[in-house]
Amino acid sequence: MATMKEIAELAGVSRGTVDRVLNKRGAVNAKTEEKILEIARALDYRPNKAGIALAAQKRKYKFGIIMFGIGNPFFDDVCAAFTEATNELSEYNCSVLVRRTSAFGVEDQLDAIDDLVEKGINGLVIAPQNNQAIADKINELWEAGIPTVTFNTDVPGCKRLCYVGSNYHKCGQTAAGLMNLFCNGDARVGIVNGSKQILCHTERIAGFCDRLKEYPGLSIVDSIENNDDDFKSYDLTKEMIDKHPEINALYFAAGGTYGGCKAVIAAGRDKDIKIVTFDKIATTVEMMRLGVISATICQQPEVQGALPLKILFDYLTIGEKPATDHVYTQTEIRICENID
Amino acid sequence: MATMKEIAELAGVSRGTVDRVLNKRGAVNAKTEEKILEIARALDYRPNKAGIALAAQKRKYKFGIIMFGIGNPFFDDVCAAFTEATNELSEYNCSVLVRRTSAFGVEDQLDAIDDLVEKGINGLVIAPQNNQAIADKINELWEAGIPTVTFNTDVPGCKRLCYVGSNYHKCGQTAAGLMNLFCNGDARVGIVNGSKQILCHTERIAGFCDRLKEYPGLSIVDSIENNDDDFKSYDLTKEMIDKHPEINALYFAAGGTYGGCKAVIAAGRDKDIKIVTFDKIATTVEMMRLGVISATICQQPEVQGALPLKILFDYLTIGEKPATDHVYTQTEIRICENID
DNA sequence: TTGTAAGCGTTATCAT
DNA sequence: ATGATAACGCTTACAA
16 A cells, blocks of 8 residues: 655655645645646555544544433433543544533523534534524534534534434334334324424324335324323323224334333233334333333434544544435334344 | 553653553563553553554554355355455555355365465454364464454354354344234244254244244244255245145245245235345345335344454454454344335 | 664644 | 654664
8 A cells, every 4th residue: 555655755755745735735836746646546545544543643633512312311322322432532632522401492502512612622513403593503613614413313404524313214114114014014003203393203204104105004093292201191192092992003203102101001902002112212122021012213322422423533634524414324123032 | 641652751761661561572670560550550541543553554464354155145245345344454554365165165164274374364254164173273373373253153162353243043033023023923934944054044043933932822834944045945935835824924044035935926925924034135125125025134244244354453453352252243124114 | 671763654843 | 835854652673
């Protein structure tokens, strides 16, 4: 593998000049530039990661992370991955600042961003509120040379390196496919949603509905909103399955799964209602072991934690952008046997 | 993060001495050794990966890969991952030699190993034949300072760094769970196996049987062996479902899936027989789109390709051993909606 | 037993 | 516009 030193020797110039050409910094004579580029191409020069990483340490990058979901067990898993990734980055002299804000509240997030910028971060990782003010702020950072990676949820129309997270639409489609299989082509589904205001939730339902035309025996009987509250979920689920005894499947598109399951058990219907949920949290695993939940669809919280930091680091050090605008995590189907 | 240089200054010695202590090379005065270790502990010293990698490049490591499965599409996916990983390692001045041998034939494998050793490899990645001679050879390499990582299948009783691959038993259990769900607790299963001689295949069946006691409605009606041959599979599957019209589910534990599916279609039973298979190959995807295969269980070929090389590299450079003896790939459930 | 110095490939600063 | 040089953290051959 060719090195800058070799290229310099072949071109009869110093490594400094090669560096200037290859990394487009400073002015170089057009002719020598052409010569250097040609040699680099001929030798298929690719920068050495170890060398870059070593040199980059002098810069001591600082990253900021903003996530909501205090008390949300899913985000605890993401957070664990952030910690892990932070440890790895510390070997490259990088540091990470985390801010966990409340789930709703655009002001909170804007403040957190300002705070982190003031602390001198070189890159931002954020699960953004779906709000124009946030998008504007991210654009502002971009112009100021601070790249952002969104994760878990995205916000449209902002300049960011990429989004890392679930393909909610595909998850919804997958849920529909599972329902159809579990009910042998005759699924009369009750939907338990979190909130119509939250894009992720509605996308999961849109994806589900997308597949209705594919499966004629799959239909939606009724749907409720629990605002991710287990007790509200309990009451409303109970009401729904009482009102519609024909329901033989429940699709939990968001939180409040535990409450909903409890309602199904209380109604004595846990043997004849198939349940599909999202994410792997302790209560969901419990319900799975009891045979109440048939399957849960996971979205790789560990990747959502690790990858954004890695992407920022690679961008800042080697200038490498992610291949795609959307880096989707896997749509993982878990049943009792492969839950851990 | 503390560096060896800092430790050396604090201890009032040279970095050479610190290196000798921290990496246990050469003799050091017991007292200075103690002092250095103490400082290292106090500062939570952890070696800098970039520095190590950079210094390691002078060694220009050479790795050997031995895999069977010529013409096996699953191994083509693994192979693509090897190529990808090879490209990444080339940035660290490492090179990789690949040998693909026939699926059966211990001699072939032994010869391939000898050939690679002669070429001067520093580490070996192999999907080993389940044979004592192979185990002995791997032990020999270990004693000679050449570490091995097994992948895809393992061989008992040999000194290797670790095994990277599927947990076949868990895969079998997962298949049982799926069958039970798809047949609503009343599954009368026909098993289509590859060969009783191949450990992976029998383990997948053992795992399946493991869950029979959990699901009283799940039973095995009959089982056949197709030696991974699609045409044999076609004939035998046809025979089996003709003979046992009560069969409402087929479990393909190995290859020959396409032939088996064709038999089911030919018998006009593709609507009332649920099929679970392994791996994602082109023909399986086709059958899934047709609704013939309900689910297929995958084993991360991309991880099986990438991880073994990375493990060898990390071991040789930073001396880091994998955390566990068995690095299992995920047991991934794929249905039509999340197959790609 | 310990120290010195060069080298891995890149980046950055200073001088010319 | 270009070159020289030091620095990043670690390894290693050689000298003392």
